[in-house]
Amino acid sequence: MxxxxxxxxxxxxxxxxxxxxxxxxxxxxxxxAVYDYGQNGVELKNNIKQYWWKAMVQYHENIVGLDxxxxxxxxxxxxxxxxxxxxxPLIDNKDSKKRYRADVLIEDQLAKWxxxxxxxxxxxxxxxxxTFDKEQFINTNARVLEYREKIETASARFNKAMAGEDxxxxxxLIEELEIVCPVSGSRNWTDVRQFNLMFSTQMGSVSEDxxxxxxxxxxxxxxxxxxxxxxxxxxxxxxFGIAQIGKAFxxxxxxxxxxxxxxxxxxxxxxxxxxxxxxMEWFEYWKDQRIKWHHSLGIPASKYRWHKHEKLAxxxxxxxxxxxxxxxxxxELEGIHSRTDFDxxxxxxxxxxxxxxxxxxxxxxxxxxVIETSIGLDRTFLxxxxxxxxxxxxxxxxxxxxxxxxxxxxxxxxxVLPLIAKDGLPEKAREIMDSLKFDxxxxxxxxxSIGRRYRRHDAIGxxxxxxxxxxxxxxNTVTIRDRDTMLQERIPMERISEMISAKIKxx
Ligand code: GAP
Numbered sequence: 001m002x003x004x005x006x007x008x009x010x011x012x013x014x015x016x017x018x019x020x021x022x023x024x025x026x027x028x029x030x031x032x033a034v035y036d037y038g039q040n041g042v043e044l045k046n047n048i049k050q051y052w053w054k055a056m057v058q059y060h061e062n063i064v065g066l067d068x069x070x071x072x073x074x075x076x077x078x079x080x081x082x083x084x085x086x087x088x089p090l091i092d093n094k095d096s097k098k099r100y101r102a103d104v105l106i107e108d109q110l111a112k113w114x115x116x117x118x119x120x121x122x123x124x125x126x127x128x129x130x131t132f133d134k135e136q137f138i139n140t141n142a143r144v145l146e147y148r149e150k151i152e153t154a155s156a157r158f159n160k161a162m163a164g165e166d167x168x169x170x171x172x173l174i175e176e177l178e179i180v181c182p183v184s185g186s187r188n189w190t191d192v193r194q195f196n197l198m199f200s201t202q203m204g205s206v207s208e209d210x211x212x213x214x215x216x217x218x219x220x221x222x223x224x225x226x227x228x229x230x231x232x233x234x235x236x237x238x239x240f241g242i243a244q245i246g247k248a249f250x251x252x253x254x255x256x257x258x259x260x261x262x263x264x265x266x267x268x269x270x271x272x273x274x275x276x277x278x279x280m281e282w283f284e285y286w287k288d289q290r291i292k293w294h295h296s297l298g299i300p301a302s303k304y305r306w307h308k309h310e311k312l313a314x315x316x317x318x319x320x321x322x323x324x325x326x327x328x329x330x331x332e333l334e335g336i337h338s339r340t341d342f343d344x345x346x347x348x349x350x351x352x353x354x355x356x357x358x359x360x361x362x363x364x365x366x367x368x369x370v371i372e373t374s375i376g377l378d379r380t381f382l383x384x385x386x387x388x389x390x391x392x393x394x395x396x397x398x399x400x401x402x403x404x405x406x407x408x409x410x411x412x413x414x415x416v417l418p419l420i421a422k423d424g425l426p427e428k429a430r431e432i433m434d435s436l437k438f439d440x441x442x443x444x445x446x447x448x449s450i451g452r453r454y455r456r457h458d459a460i461g462x463x464x465x466x467x468x469x470x471x472x473x474x475x476n477t478v479t480i481r482d483r484d485t486m487l488q489e490r491i492p493m494e495r496i497s498e499m500i501s502a503k504i505k506x507x
Pocket of ligand 1: 217218219220250252259260261262263265266267269332333334335372374375376377378379
């Protein structure tokens with residue numbers, strides 16, 4: 001098993017063991033690609049939401065919030081293009097009866113060749129030792145060049161077939177690459193066909209007059225259909241934004257990788273309405289703002305990278321992703337899209353309602369253009385959790401697992417721990433707990449040795465633990481232990497609150 005895969009497995013089991021993430025309806029053996037957030041998970045999730053909301057809504061005077069319903073009029077999804085174009089190319093193996101995404105089968109094959117290149121490089125590095133020149137080796141080694149050529153040819157052919165909607169050629173490519181079903185091992189494939197990712201349900205009390213509704217696959221459309229309501233009632237002047245956090249649903253076929261790809265997930269999206277022709281300036285502005293937000297969490301910049309979309313979605317004239325280095329590799333965390341006036345114009349056409357803005361400076365009516373920032377809440381959670389997860393060997397030879405979660409996001413800010421559960425220490429600790437709990441999420445704990453309690457708090461990422469001992473009864477001082485350094489300092493009780501506040505501010 002690759003080392004990163006092993007780490008990923010450990011993170012998943014840690015998330016379960018410490019009440020962050022549980023498989024959905026686990027007592028019935030779970031539901032594929034659906035997860036529940038436990039007592040610590042929900043705190044972390046709420047803190048991420050709040051951190052995003054503050055950065056987007058509270059700190060920008062021209063951005064307001066919205067909470068639109070998940071169910072929307074079915075025409076919404078016709079207008080947005082999701083009914084016709086929100087699909088994945090699927091293929092079934094006739095022997096195993098398993099269904100796959102054709103693009104993923106091909107990507108997996110390309111990844112196998114990439115792995116082979118890495119292995120050649122690794123072997124050569126060992127053979128040549130310090131004199132090894134990786135760049136030169138990659139550009140000249142015959143085997144590496146052969147793999148590279150295969151990757152480029154297959155990838156160009158696949159992109160061309162998809163762009164031309166030539167699904168027969170996608171199947172031919174799968175056959176020519178001799179891709180086998182991982183379950184049956186056979187190459188007995190069906191044709192490739194498009195499969196819409198939206199979940200549907202019925203509205204109405206009797207089936208005859210029921211209407212097919214879709215569970216929204218993105219929160220964005222709730223913003224577009226409320227554009228006029230918010231602009232008018234909020235007297236918003238362009239440029240302005242509408243932000244929303246909420247659930248989205250996609251019938252993902254390749255649903256694996258824990259909370260990275262789920263069927264029910266949450267998005268934090270913001271649509272920024274601008275004057276036509278200024279969209280590229282705002283696109284750059286939001287790229288800059290969003291990457292700064294990520295960096296503000298204190299995670300090294302090297303864990304993020306940009307991915308520019310070469311093939312654009314039907315609504316976009318520019319798009320980039322912010323990718324994060326998860327244990328499963330660099331993958332999309334957030335998308336920033338210049339969506340033109342596609343959505344508002346389309347809703348105008350389908351609804352018959354005029355959706356324009358009167359720009360008094362230009363003395364002109366127009367349909368605003370839109371820059372969208374769209375980040376997955378669950379993926380942000382996974383990014384933070386996987387970066388935070390640290391196994392440490394301590395000086396005394398023991399080991400600890402600590403979650404180095406940015407303090408501002410930590411589920412519990414402070415553990416309140418009487419050294420022993422007698423001699424009046426619990427009462428004193430309760431007094432401290434009562435004075436802190438209105439401002440911070442704190443946890444009172446008196447069970448087990450102090451060492452074990454520290455370890456439990458390390459494992460959920462609590463930045464500070466306060467210990468109340470016999471000296472506290474004499475002089476009202478406590479020890480405060482730092483999660484990361486494990487150093488303890490004796491401070492007056494009145495300073496606890498100020499120290500936690502400072503820690504949270506410092507991120
Ligand atoms: N409104 C634009 C939009 O929905 P997207 O790239 O399809 O764009 C935006 O999704 C973000 O939502 C992604 O960057 C990702 O973080 C998150 N996301 C998308 N599908 C997801 C899934 N199946 N599970 C978890 N997060 C997902």
